[in-house]
Amino acid sequence: MMAHETRRRGCDGVVCGHIHKAEIKMIDGILYCNDGDWVESLTAMVEHADGRLEIVHWNDIKAAVPERQLRITKVSVNIERILESTE
Numbered sequence: 001m002m003a004h005e006t007r008r009r010g011c012d013g014v015v016c017g018h019i020h021k022a023e024i025k026m027i028d029g030i031l032y033c034n035d036g037d038w039v040e041s042l043t044a045m046v047e048h049a050d051g052r053l054e055i056v057h058w059n060d061i062k063a064a065v066p067e068r069q070l071r072i073t074k075v076s077v078n079i080e081r082i083l084e085s086t087e
């Protein structure tokens with residue numbers, strides 16, 4: 001389990017994501033964070049300026065913001081270019 005491996009490596013917590021249940025919880029003294037996924041559950045994790053972590057749900061955000069204020073920006077990343085610049 002991730003909490004065991006996290007402790008073995010001397011870390012205080014772990015952040016995971018994929019198509020799993022989004023949650024933030026303590027497991028045997030290890031902070032376990034899973035941001036879920038943007039495809040099926042439409043969840044993400046945000047860190048607030050004060051360091052708090054929060055799971056956000058797209059449907060909740062969309063419902064709270066008037067349509068005219070929603071601005072979705074498509075971001076395209078060229079991973080090969082990023083990797084080349086780090087070599």
